[in-house]
Amino acid sequence: xxxxxxxxxxxxxxxxxxxxxxxxxxxxxxxxxxxxxxxxxxxxxxxxxxxxxxxxxxxxxxxxxxxxxxxxxxxxxxxxxxxxxxxx
Numbered sequence: 518x519x520x521x522x523x524x525x526x527x528x529x530x531x532x533x534x535x536x537x538x539x540x541x542x543x544x545x546x547x548x549x550x551x552x553x554x555x556x557x558x559x560x561x562x563x564x565x566x567x568x569x570x571x572x573x574x575x576x577x578x579x580x581x582x583x584x585x586x587x588x589x590x591x592x593x594x595x596x597x598x599x600x601x602x603x604x605x
Contacts, residue, residue, distance in 0.1 A: 543597070544604070546592055546595060546596050557600065565598055568601055572593045576588050
């Protein structure tokens with residue numbers, strides 16, 4: 518029983534790490550796509566979830582944006598994590 522609990526905890530931890538947003542990948546995507554029009558100050562005070570929701574709206578065509586964005590959910594999470602980190 519104790520061993521099962523330990524294995525479960527390890528699996529949960531590994532799963533959480535595997536799905537965590539990648540700030541460095543977000544930075545690269547921002548430099549490739551977003552930085553022509555946006556800067557970190559545009560997102561100051563916004564949470565990662567708020568930023569992610571805004572980007573999802575743009576990708577879905579529900580939020581007005583000058584150009585269509587084709588991003589994966591991973592890209593969106595990474596970009597939001599980067600902007601929310603203060604874009605260092």
